[in-house]
Amino acid sequence: MDANRRSALFAGVLFVFATVSYISGNAIIESVLSAPDYLQDVYSKKNQIVLGVLLEFINSAAVVGIAIMLYPVLKQHNEKIAIGYVGFRVIEAALLIVGTIGPLLLIGLSQKYIAAGAPDHSYFQTIGALAAEGSLSAFQLAMLALGLYSLFFCYLLYRSKLVPRFLSGLGLFGYVSLSASAIMELMGYNGMYLYAPGALFEIIFPLWLIVKGFNLSGRT
Template sequence: MNSNKKIARIVGLLFITATVAYSIGVILLDPILSSSDYLTIASENEKQMIMGSFLVLIDAVAVAGIGIMIYPILKKQNEALALGYAGSRIAEGVLFVANVIAILILLALSQEFVKAEAPDTSYYQTFGTILLEAGDLAFLFGFAVAFTISALILNYLLYKSKLVPRWLSGWGFVGALLLWVYYLLEPFSINLLYILFVPIALQEMVFAVWLIVKGFNPSVIDPASASTDTNEI
């Protein structure tokens, strides 16, 4: 039982770590990468680029760690789905690492661009555009596909098993569905569409705190132990 509580707390802390690292990383990187003069700006803000990339890398390690750490708990409910969840989170982490690699190569390219006395602008911009697209694609698959699938699997298993209260897992399942709707509607540039991110973002933080404070439902993880405790009372 103590082992299960430790796993719950570690998973909760990893959820918080991933969210905080990702959020700060995006705040640091997005203004640079979305700029029309990103090659020059990236070179001028090397430390900010490296710090942002490092935070995204922390996020990648944390999300993969969540899948690995929670696998023994979910396995007792449904081994196939538990493996699917762990695999999805690891895939998410790998795709985020690919995103970081593209960003760091872009940083190196920007520095060469600035150093060149008479740079071939079209060459650098073409290569830079390819790197931006590759990084965005890796991030898109990592978040829109791997993360969304993992959230659906996790909250389905939690809801069926009652490892946490059903209002919490149901909230997460609906939040994951809304996130998928976001990515389906994103090409249409609908105003305030980003609001669809809010439910799953809030649910993950509530879920993380719940795991740290309450942990998983012990009667679901070890019914025999729970029955013994009840009889003793």
């Protein structure tokens, strides 16, 4: 297996690993925080929160790993875009890590809330809501960073024909949609439905890398 094929394989595996770890971690955290009386539950379920956060940390590491694995291949076609892709995926990972601070803060807040007798309409609820909103905003900023710079990434894929152009075209459309979704969510609108095209790309693209690898001949 040559270096380019190995880079494609590892990047594809890391894409899948990142997706599975983030979805799992977020689902575990949301299973606790989605309850109406979550402040009363968080402390007793702190191990679930910590597990969810650890899975999201794994996702952040995998995100950076993807860029590192793809860098040698992308560099052959455009070094500036390759470097920028690594940089923006580091920014994405950092923002995702910032987003995990909120759930961790809620553990201590929940402990104090219970010790205070679980008062209704107190500052505990306000702080809890701010922590949750801060985490969501950090996530949306991470998605905005991912979406915007991945347009350059998909443009490079399209121009170089490293993958079939229908796939890089799907990526361009998907990341435009992801960027629009993140902006809408940050402005208080529901943009979740715009995740679908980008999610589809991030399923098909890694599978293509794992099974086929890059087309280094420039023909599709």
